[in-house]
Amino acid sequence: MTNQKPLLSKFLSFLLLSLSLCGYEPLMMANELIPIGVVLDLKSSVGRVAERYMSMALSDFYAVNHNYSTRLSLLTKDSGNDVIAAAFAALDLMKKEVQAIIGPQGSAQARFVIELGRKAQVPIISFSATSPSLSPSQNKFFIRVAQDDSAQVKAIADIVKAFGWPEIVLIYEDTEYGNSLIPHLMDALQVIDTRVPYRCVIPPSSNNTEIIKELNKLKENYIRIFLVHMTASLGSKLFALAKNAEMMSEGYAWMVTEGLSSLLDPMSSKVIDSMQGVLGIxxxxxxxKHLEDFxxxxxxxxTSIQAKIKSTTSLNLFGLWAYDTIWALAMAVEKAGMHSRFFKQNASGFNADLAALDIFENGTRLRNTIVNTTFEGLSGNFGLVNGQLEPSTFEVFNVIGKTEINIGYWTPQRGFSKDLKDSSEKAYSTSKDKLKPLIWPGYTIHQPPSRLRIGVPVKNGFTEFVKVEWNSSTDDTPNVSGFSIEVFFAVRDALPFPLSHEFIPLRLRNGSYHYEIETKKFDAVIGDIAIIANRAKYFDFTLPYMESHVQMVVSVKHDERKSLWIFLRPLSLNLWLTTGVAFIFTGFVIWVLEHRVNTEFRGPPAQQLGLIFWGESGK
Known part of the structure; x- marks a missing residue:
């Protein structure tokens, strides 16, 4: 019996060699199939692309590693964009004793599935749940084969700092994915003294009317710098409506985060056309070579028309992460020597009974093996740090035409650079000079203003209110003073936040300031601008801080009321002469009558003349 075993082994080896020479693959018969669950939203572009990428990954991996004794068997479940459906899909896969689950796509879905994986000790591997609130360090059986969303925050803050934007409005979706990044962004912007005066939160279920209402609120605000953190489905709708609202024109600046910028290619040409001038990372x-071959x-x-309609021909970052996930998992399963060993608990007739979930005894070993797996993947060096991909280089791009133009790179060590191969600059840089020129919304090369543009009227008279003067003929920056300017400074100093501004001379055109203000060249105007009905149709005026009633200007004359002869004014000269003649005539008549009988009316002529006037007055 002892001699028969070596003979039997030699015979089997000869048989396997003969089958191999004949073109057969006898090792396939000895391979152990390892069931792996996949939970995807197959109605989304990411889900469809990821499913095809993973299928190609299986084929490519075992074509290279045909000697492996284990092979992954993918069991795919369509969860849609529903949290409950994703949880039930994962639960059903665990009932089938899968040894790991790839997915689900959304961060909200992953939160539930991670808890199921923890209970069953089945590793949950996600390539698209990038929410910072899902921490692999706090969830032992959660592995993120993607970069955490918070990894991009420092790069975004450096871009804001490079262009000198003192204020920015955050626009994000009201989901786990959207809300979880905001605290990290707020902290990073606070470090560079950039204020966030308003946060626009849009639920994924919002219709066009509701989104337009939010855009109108933003349009009424003087801030024109926006940062959008959304998924592709909601983000594409937002930009299409923003263009219709004339918010993709000159004077605006839009920046998108990694989640949306990684999915620009699957969007329609109409959506891309509405994003002209957008900045992203x-x-x-x-x-x-491996990436080019793939x-x-x-x-x-x-090859099929249907496939071309539903898929994109360009590379998809989430799809590449899904591809690398298959390679990492296949390596880990082989290295760990996995076998289907589940610890049976008390069974229950109810399919959703969590207490009856079987525990995967080798789950911890598989999880540790995946975390320690390293190789050169399609997306770059595959190596997990604290259960997730380590942050690496970011590409800064500008949407122009039908594509995204690279304008530079950002690395945690060097900041901005135009070329990664240029090692001459080793100091950390946040200067926009390290980026290539870009096109802003409205097809302009002029950067949207980072400060308030304050118009000040230029006039010759009434300079006590606003006075604009230049030190020299070549000086472009005017010196502005006056009472209205002092009022502006007092209001500015009373604000609880810093307000950057610049004074721009406002000149008369055809005798009016109306045209210059109507062209929206200025964010505000300071000075004695009259409030008239025609202007009030287009502009908002502050309440007057000075009253200026209607007055009449006349020349100054002597006040005759102070004269001693004021009593003569009521009657005319002729009337006064007539009265005097009548007075004298009456006195003469009295003298004639009294002269004959009264001795007092006799005497010198002067005395008699006096008696005439006296007699009249006495009468």
Whole structure:
């Protein structure tokens, strides 16, 4: 019996060699199939692309590693965009004793599935749940084969600092994915003294009318710098409506985070057209021969018209992470020597009974093996730090035409740079000079203003209110003073936040300031601008801080009321002469009558003349 075993082994080896020479793959018969669950939203572009990428990853991996004794068997479940459906799909897969689950896509879905994985000790591997609130360090059986959203925060803050924006409005969706990044952004912007005066939160279920209402609120605000953190479905709707609202024009600046910028290619040409001038960042893909070969193979496999409609021919970052996930998991399963060993608990007739979930005894070993797996993947160096991909280089791009133009790079060590190969600059830089020129919304090269543009009227008279003067003919910056300017400074100093501004001379055109103000060249105007009905149709005026009643200007004359002869004014000269003649005539008549009988009316002529006037007055 002892001699028969070596003979039997030699015979089997000879048989396997013969089958191999004949073109058969006898090792396939000995491979152990390892069930792996996949939970995706197959109605989304990310889900469809990820499913195809993972299928190609299986084929590519075992074509290279045909000697492996284990092979992954993917069991895919369509969860849609529903949290409960994703939880039930994961629960059903665990009932089938899968040894790991890839997915689900959304962060809100992943939160529930992670709890199921913890209970069953089944590793949950996600390539798209990037919410910072889902921490692999706090969830032992959660592995993120993607970069945490918070990894991009420092790069975003550096962009804001580079362009000198003192204020920015955050626009994000009201989901786990949208809300979880905001505290990290607020902290980073506070460090660079950038204020967030308003946060626009849009639920994913919002219709066009509700989104337009929010955009109108933003349009009424003088701030024109926006940062958008949304998924592709809601973000594409937002930008299309923003263009219709004339908010993608000159004077505005839009920036998008990694989640939206990584999915620009699957969007329609109409949406891309509405995003002209948008600034964005996304993880940088290091070119490699493996990546080029995969891209050619990917385009070649898209042969059917239906596949071309539903998929994109360009590389998709989430799809590449899904591809690398399959390679990492296949390596880990083989290295850990996995077998389907589940600890059976008390069974229950109810399918959703969590207490009856079987516990995967080798779950911890598989999880640790995945975390320690390293290789050169399609998305770059695959290496997990604290259960997730380590932050690396970000690409800064500008949407122009039908594509995104690279304008620079950002690394945690060097900040901005135009070329990653240039090692001459080793100091950390946040200067926009390290980025290539870009096109802003409205197809302009002029950067949207980072300060309030304050118009000040230029006039010759009444300079006590506003006075604009230049030190020299070549000086472009005017010296502005006056009472109205002092009022502006007092209001500015009373604000609880810093307010950057610049004074711009406002000149008369055709005798009026109306045209210059109507062109919206200024954010505000300070000075004695009259409030008239025509202007009030287009502009908002502050309450007057000085009263200026209607007055009449006349020349100054002597006040005759102070004269001694004021009593003569009521009667005319002729009337006064007539009265005097009548007075004298009456006195003469009295003298004639009294002269004959009264001795007092006799005497010198002067005495008799006096008696005439005296007699009249005495009468």
């Amino acid at each position: 996304r993880p940088y893909l290091n070119p490699s 891209e050619r193979k990917w385009k070649r496999n898209l």
